[in-house]
Amino acid sequence: MAATRELGISRFLNDRVAKIPASGIRRFFDMISGMEGVISLGVGEPDFATPEPLREAAIASIHAGRTAYTSNYGLFELRESLAEHLARLYDVRYDPRSEILITVGVSEALDITCRAVLGPGDEMIVPDPSYVAYVPAVVLADAVPVLVPTSVETQFAPTAAEIERHITPRTKALLLGYPNNPTGAVVPREELERIAVVAQRHDLLVIADEIYDRLTYGVEHTSFASLPGMRERTVLLGGFSKDYAMTGWRVGYACAPAELLEAMMKVHQYVIMCAPTAGQAAALEALHGGEPYVQAMHAEYDRRRRTIVDGLNAIGLPTFEPRGAFYAFPDIRPTGLSSEEFVEALLKEEKVVTVPGDAFGPSGAGYVRLCYANSMENIEAALERIGRFVRRRTA
Ligand SMILES: Cc1ncc(COP(=O)(O)O)c(C=O)c1O
Incomplete structure (x- = not known):
C-alpha cells in the first residue's frame, strides 16, 4: 500500500x-x-x-441548425471542393468519395496516418529540425523516429543522399514537412525529385505535411504527390489553420489512395467521429471565397x-x-x-x-x-x- x-x-x-x-x-x-x-x-x-465571410459561413450553418455530425469522411461538398482545389493548384487528383478525409487539423491527420501505418520496430525518417509533433506521433505509434539532420549549408532542406544514408531494412516511411516549421525552409523541386527516386528505390511511404503550402515566397510550392509515381505512395496532409487563419476551427485533411485512407478512416471514425461541423462550413467557404x-x-x-x-x-x-x-x-x-x-x-x-x-x-x-x-x-x-x-x- x-x-x-x-x-x-x-x-x-x-x-x-x-x-x-x-x-x-x-x-x-x-x-x-x-x-x-x-x-x-x-x-x-x-x-x-479568420476572414469575415468564413466566420459568417459558420454562423449561417449554425443558424440553419446544422449542428449534427457530418459524414465520418467530412462534408461531401467540402471534399469535392478540396479535390477541385488540389487539382487546380497542384494537378494532384483525389476522388472525393474515397480518397479525402476531413480531420481535426493536420494534428489529427498526422496521428491517424502514423497509427494506420506504423508498428513496433518500424522506422520513420524525420528531417531535423521539424515540427514538434512529428517525433511524438511516431513514438506514440510504437515506432522509431530516425532523425536526418539538416543545416544552414543546405538552407535546412534535407537532401536525398542524406535521407538515403539513414534508410535501414526497418524504414517504412519518410515524413516531409515543407515549407518547414521552424526554419521556413522549402525543398527545391529538383531535390524533391531526387527524394522521390529514393522513396521508389526503397519502397517508402511518404507523409507530406503541406500545411503551409500557400505560404511560399518567390518559389512555387511543389506538392510531393504531384511528382511522377508519388501519388501512389504519398499521404498528403493539409489544412486550413495557417493559410486561412483558422487555427481555432480545427479543420484539416488527409488525402491518400483509397485502401490506405480507409484504414486511417477507421481510426478517425472510432476516435473522432468527424471534424467540427461549423468549422467544415467555414472551410468550405475558405475554398470558395478565401483566395x-x-x-x-x-x-x-x-x-x-x-x-x-x-x-x-x-x-x-x-x-x-x-x-x-x-x-x-x-x-x-x-x-x-x-x-x-x-x-x-x-x-x-x-x-x-x-x-x-x-x-x-x-x-x-x-x-x-x-x-x-x-x-x-x-x-x-x-x-x-x-x-x-x-x-x-x-x-
Ligand atoms: C508543420 C505543422 N504541421 C501541423 C501543424 C498542426 O496544425 P493543425 O492546426 O492543422 O492541427 C502545425 C501547427 O503549428 C505545423 O506547424
Whole structure:
C-alpha cells in the first residue's frame, strides 16, 4: 500500500506516453503569464482573425441548425471542393468519395496516418529540425523516429543522399514537412525529385505535411504527390489553420489512395467521429471565397518576413532567407548563449518571447524560432529589443 502511494498515479502510465516530453514551446508561455509589455513571437499562428465571410459561413450553418455530425469522411461538398482545389493548384487528383478525409487539423491527420501505418520496430525518417509533433506521433505509434539532420549549408532542406544514408531494412516511411516549421525552409523541386527516386528505390511511404503550402515566397510550392509515381505512395496532409487563419476551427485533411485512407478512416471514425461541423462550413467557404484573403495575408507576411530577416542580419544574428511558412530562424551563436539561455534571458531582460531551436530537434541547437505572424509594429519593436540584448552580449 505504502509502496503504491510512493509511486503515485504515474504508475498507471503507458511507457510510450511517459517517454515523450511535453512540448518545449509551452514552458515559455507559462513564464509570461502575468508579465506586462511582452511581445510574443512565440506561438506559430496567424495574428489575423479568420476572414469575415468564413466566420459568417459558420454562423449561417449554425443558424440553419446544422449542428449534427457530418459524414465520418467530412462534408461531401467540402471534399469535392478540396479535390477541385488540389487539382487546380497542384494537378494532384483525389476522388472525393474515397480518397479525402476531413480531420481535426493536420494534428489529427498526422496521428491517424502514423497509427494506420506504423508498428513496433518500424522506422520513420524525420528531417531535423521539424515540427514538434512529428517525433511524438511516431513514438506514440510504437515506432522509431530516425532523425536526418539538416543545416544552414543546405538552407535546412534535407537532401536525398542524406535521407538515403539513414534508410535501414526497418524504414517504412519518410515524413516531409515543407515549407518547414521552424526554419521556413522549402525543398527545391529538383531535390524533391531526387527524394522521390529514393522513396521508389526503397519502397517508402511518404507523409507530406503541406500545411503551409500557400505560404511560399518567390518559389512555387511543389506538392510531393504531384511528382511522377508519388501519388501512389504519398499521404498528403493539409489544412486550413495557417493559410486561412483558422487555427481555432480545427479543420484539416488527409488525402491518400483509397485502401490506405480507409484504414486511417477507421481510426478517425472510432476516435473522432468527424471534424467540427461549423468549422467544415467555414472551410468550405475558405475554398470558395478565401483566395483574396489568402493573397492579402501572404503579401503582409512577405513584407514582415523581409523586415525581420534584414533586421536580424543587421543586428548580427545570421539569418538565412526563409522561403515559406512564417518563421525566421536566426543563428544566435554569436552571443555565446545556448538556444535555451538566449530565449530565457531575452524574455527576462527584454520581454520578447521566442522559441529555442532545439525544441524542434537537436539540429536546431544554436538557433531560435521567431514567428513573424505578428504586427509590423510589434516586429519592429521586438527587433529593437533584440538588438539591444545582442549588443549587451557581444560588446
Ligand atoms: C508543420 C505543422 N504541421 C501541423 C501543424 C498542426 O496544425 P493543425 O492546426 O492543422 O492541427 C502545425 C501547427 O503549428 C505545423 O506547424
